[in-house]
Amino acid sequence: xxxxxxxxxxxxxxxxxxxxxxxxxxxxxxxxxxxxxxxxxxxxxxxxxxxxxxxxxxxxxxxxxxxxxxxxxxxxxxxxxxxxxxxxxxxxxxxxxxxxxxxxxxxxxxxxxxxxxxxxxxxxxxxxxxxxxxxxxxxxxxxxxxxxxxxxxxxxxxxxxxxxxxxxxxxxxxxxxxxxxxxxxxxxxxxxxxxxxxxxxxxxxxxxxxxxxxxxxxxxxxxxxxxxxxxxxxxxxxxxxxxxxxxxxxxxxxxxxxxxxxxxxxxxxxxxxxxxxxxxxxxxxxxxxxxxxxxxxxxxxxxxxxxxxxxxxxxxxxxxxxxxxxxxxxxxxxxxxxxxxxxxxxxxxxxxxxxxxxxxxxxxxxxxxxxxxxxxxxxxxxxxxxxxxxxxxxxxxxxxxxxxxxxxxxxxxxxxxxxxxxxxxxxxxxxxxxxxxxxxxxxxxxxxxxxxxxxx
Amino acid sequence: xxxxxxxxxxxxxxxxxxxxxxxxxxxxxxxxxxxxxxxxxxxxxxxxxxxxxxxxxxxxxxxxxxxxxxxxxxxxxxxxxxxxxxxxxxxxxxxxxxxxxxxxxxxxxxxxxxxxxxxxxxxxxxxxxxxxxxxxxxxxxxxxxxxxxxxxxxxxxxxxxxxxxxxxxxxxxxxxxxxxxxxxxxxxxxx
Numbered sequence: 001x002x003x004x005x006x007x008x009x010x011x012x013x014x015x016x017x018x019x020x021x022x023x024x025x026x027x028x029x030x031x032x033x034x035x036x037x038x039x040x041x042x043x044x045x046x047x048x049x050x051x052x053x054x055x056x057x058x059x060x061x062x063x064x065x066x067x068x069x070x071x072x073x074x075x076x077x078x079x080x081x082x083x084x085x086x087x088x089x090x091x092x093x094x095x096x097x098x099x100x101x102x103x104x105x106x107x108x109x110x111x112x113x114x115x116x117x118x119x120x121x122x123x124x125x126x127x128x129x130x131x132x133x134x135x136x137x138x139x140x141x142x143x144x145x146x147x148x149x150x151x152x153x154x155x156x157x158x159x160x161x162x163x164x165x166x167x168x169x170x171x172x173x174x175x176x177x178x179x180x181x182x183x184x185x186x187x188x189x190x191x192x193x194x195x196x197x198x199x200x201x202x203x204x205x206x207x208x209x210x211x212x213x214x215x216x217x218x219x220x221x222x223x224x225x226x227x228x229x230x231x232x233x234x235x236x237x238x239x240x241x242x243x244x245x246x247x248x249x250x251x252x253x254x255x256x257x258x259x260x261x262x263x264x265x266x267x268x269x270x271x272x273x274x275x276x277x278x279x280x281x282x283x284x285x286x287x288x289x290x291x292x293x294x295x296x297x298x299x300x301x302x303x304x305x306x307x308x309x310x311x312x313x314x315x316x317x318x319x320x321x322x323x324x325x326x327x328x329x330x331x332x333x334x335x336x337x338x339x340x341x342x343x344x345x346x347x348x349x350x351x352x353x354x355x356x357x358x359x360x361x362x363x364x365x366x367x368x369x370x371x372x373x374x375x376x377x378x379x380x381x382x383x384x385x386x387x388x389x390x391x392x393x394x395x396x397x398x399x400x401x402x403x404x405x406x407x408x409x410x411x412x413x414x415x416x417x418x419x420x421x422x423x424x425x426x427x428x429x430x431x432x433x434x435x436x437x438x439x440x441x442x443x444x445x446x447x448x449x450x451x452x453x454x455x456x
Numbered sequence: 457x458x459x460x461x462x463x464x465x466x467x468x469x470x471x472x473x474x475x476x477x478x479x480x481x482x483x484x485x486x487x488x489x490x491x492x493x494x495x496x497x498x499x500x501x502x503x504x505x506x507x508x509x510x511x512x513x514x515x516x517x518x519x520x521x522x523x524x525x526x527x528x529x530x531x532x533x534x535x536x537x538x539x540x541x542x543x544x545x546x547x548x549x550x551x552x553x554x555x556x557x558x559x560x561x562x563x564x565x566x567x568x569x570x571x572x573x574x575x576x577x578x579x580x581x582x583x584x585x586x587x588x589x590x591x592x593x594x595x596x597x598x599x600x601x602x603x604x605x606x607x608x609x610x611x612x613x614x615x616x617x618x619x620x621x622x623x624x625x626x627x628x629x630x631x632x633x634x635x636x637x638x639x640x641x642x643x644x645x646x647x
Contacts, residue, residue, distance in 0.1 A: 009594065433599040444616050446597055447589055447605045452617030454476040454593060455467045455505065 007424055017430055018423040025419020029412045040103075041120040042131035042397035046138060047075055048113045074115050074391065078106035083137045090133045091126075104134065114394065120403065127400035135322065135393050142391045150382035157375035164368040171361035178354045204341045212332040218331050218442035221324035228317035235313050239304030247299030254295070257288035467505070475509035478586065478616055486585040487554060491568040491577060493600040497590040498621045501603070503567035506588070510563050518561035522568050522577050550576060554583060570600075578611060586616040593620040 008233060011018050077083060084097045084104075093100070105118040119130035243249060264285050267275050304310040437443060440451040478488055490503040503519065510517040557564045566584065567579030581587050587608060591601075608615055 013596070436594060437591050437597060437601075437620070438594050442597070443591060443620070446601050447615070447618055448593075448609070449589070449615045450617045452477045452588075452619060453470055454620040455502070455622070456468045456473075 002089045004144040006431075007428060009436075010427040011424065013140050013434075013436075014427040014430050018427050021426060022419060025415055025422070028419070029415045032399075032412045032415060033408055037129045039120075039122050039403060040127040040400035041118050041403055042124075042127040042400035043116050044131040044135040044136055044393060044397045045395040046074070046115040046135050046391060047394040048115070048391050074138070075106045077106050077138050077141055077145070078104055078115075078117055078134065080141060080225060083134070085132050086137045087108050087130075088136065091130060103130070106138075106311070119397075121400075124400040128397045131397040131400075136398070139391050139393060145386045147382055149384060153378050154375060154382065157371055157378060160371050161368065161375065164364055164371060168361060168368065171357055171364060172356045175354070175361070178357065192413035196350055199210045204338070207334060207338050207341065211331065211338060214331045214334055218324065218327040221320060221327050225317065225320035225324050228313060232313045232317055235307075235310050236304050239307035239310035240300055243302055243304065243306050244296055244299040247295070250292070250295040253288065253291050257285070257292045260285045260288055457557065468509075471505040471509045472512070474588075475506055475513065478588065479510075479513070487558065487564045487566060487580075489529055489566045489568045489577070489581045489584040489587045489602070489613075490590055491581060491587060492570060492590040492592075493567070493604040494592070494598060495570055496592045496595060497570075498592060499567050499569055499590045501621060502588065502619050503565050507565045510565070515562040516560075518557050518564040519609045520557075520564065520566045522566060522580065550579065551583065552590070554580075578607065581608065581613045583609045585614065587613045588616050589618045591618050591620050593622045 079101050081097065084100050088095070088097070088100060103120045105120070106115060115138075117131060117135045119127055119134050121127040121130055203300075233263045260281065264278075264281050267278055267281065435442065437446070443451045488506065490499045490506070500521065502607045503521070506516045507519040556565070566577075566580050568580050570577075589604070589608075
């Protein structure tokens with residue numbers, strides 16, 4: 001069975017359903033034609049003047065980053081709720097906003113600053129009046145929104161700036177508290193002097209430099225002391241020898257002993273002990289050797305202190321030791337001061353907190369500056385929008401054209417086709433829910449016997 | 457029924473074919489009952505058409521109408537001698553009449569109408585030699601169809617087949633030429 005045959009059969013079987021649907025559709029069509037079909041349309045031309053020349057596309061933005069209202073946006077104002085409410089009030093109408101919206105047509109072509117505002121009504125007078133009133137309201141609303149948008153932005157920026165100021169005040173307060181609580185902590189940026197006092201970092205660096213210099217001095221003192229000590233050690237025997245050699249008694253005895261000893265050696269070299277006086281000479285030499293030794297000991301008993309050079313060396317050593325001890329004490333004091341300062345600075349948490357507060361304050365200050373800059377630009381843009389971006393009515397509606405194929409006809413045609421489609425679809429669907437005596441298979445399944453003929 | 461109303465040639469040929477089928481299934485003399493599930497199935501046209509076909513075939517055909525629609529038409533005098541045949545207590549007299557008709561005609565065509573409500577029609581189907589079911593083509597299948605099929609099985613009727621009818625048949629009923637197809641006399645009511 002073809003689709004056409006099936007539809008025809010369904011319509012024949014479900015004619016009542018089809019008729020009901022068609023009747024409802026006809027009623028709806030009549031209602032649409034009588035109720036919503038406007039007969040006349042009037043057009044008022046609105047021009048957006050002084051729009052930036054380069055704003056033919058939507059990519060244009062003001063210096064504040066806010067896009068201006070372009071002519072392409074102007075069309076949407078015609079059907080804005082505020083405009084429609086004012087329009088309804090001006091016209092003294094009681095229609096719903098949706099109905100009014102259907103009677104309004106406003107669309108601007110790209111690259112054009114002219115907006116045709118059309119209004120359709122059942123009479124020519126109403127169409128003309130409606131078009132003009134609607135255009136007036138569009139212009140009025142545009143002028144309001146042109147600056148209102150910037151006003152809102154400015155208010156928002158001011159609000160943000162107030163918030164940033166409060167943040168900066170808070171950061172300053174925290175830094176002040178930190179400066180009072182930890183006076184040795186540098187709350188100012190490095191390299192700056194706060195209240196005439198140098199920062200702890202600068203003091204620390206200076207102390208370290210002094211400590212290094214002092215440490216070098218101590219090392220030099222130690223080396224000098226060691227040198228004088230070595231000098232004294234080496235000069236002791238020499239000083240003692242000088243003391244002995246300067247003793248006249250010793251020198252006299254030594255010289256006599258040297259002579260007698262030389263005589264003895266001479267006589268002994270002949271190899272004979274028969275020389276008279278030899279034994280006596282030997283005894284004399286021996287005796288003189290003892291005397292010399294005693295004289296030497298006596299001369300050496302005075303010690304090296306009697307030597308002027310040695311005494312001078314002793315004085316130098318004493319001075320070096322004194323200097324070393326003094327400088328060592330200074331170095332110890334320096335180290336203690338450094339340790340104390342490093343202990344203060346070593347409280348990392350405090351230092352870190354102060355640094356974090358300082359960084360946050362810097363960020364807040366930067367943000368504040370950015371917002372302030374945008375606020376200034378927005379204020380300038382507002383002035384520009386208020387002065388140049390205005391909308392004027394170029395040509396008021398003076399006549400209205402009769403609509404031959406307005407929206408009502410189109411809607412009614414759509415309803416007719418939809419109703420027809422709905423009726424046929426419903427007929428086919430309902431018809432499909434029943435079983436029909438159409439073919440031998442159905443007949444045989446119902447009666448259990450063959451179909452022997454048909455005289456239909 | 458106007459006797460001048462005639463079937464089309466195609467319908468007559470189809471009826472002749474159906475008659476041939478009926479004739480091939482049953483021996484003569486025989487009683488063939490035409491019934492249907494709904495009044496729209498037009499058993500009358502099938503019954504008269506088969507009687508006409510039998511008559512055309514040279515048979516002695518007898519025609520008895522039990523259907524309510526046909527009975528109402530009898531009052532107009534179109535079909536003489538037909539009267540309302542009550543059911544129930546007249547079953548014996550009906551059986552006697554059938555027996556006599558068997559001896560008088562080669563074939564007796566009984567229009568039983570909607571047998572679901574016609575008790576006498578059910579009896580006729582039980583005692584008849586074959587049943588032809590008339591069904592209006594392209595109508596909705598109703599519960600009466602299944603009930604008729606069930607009743608036929610229950611009474612043990614010999615169903616020959618189904619003949620589908622249509623609007624054309626209803627508007628142009630078959631013509632019965634008096635003298636060749638005997639219109640059976642009415643079965644008298646005896647109370």
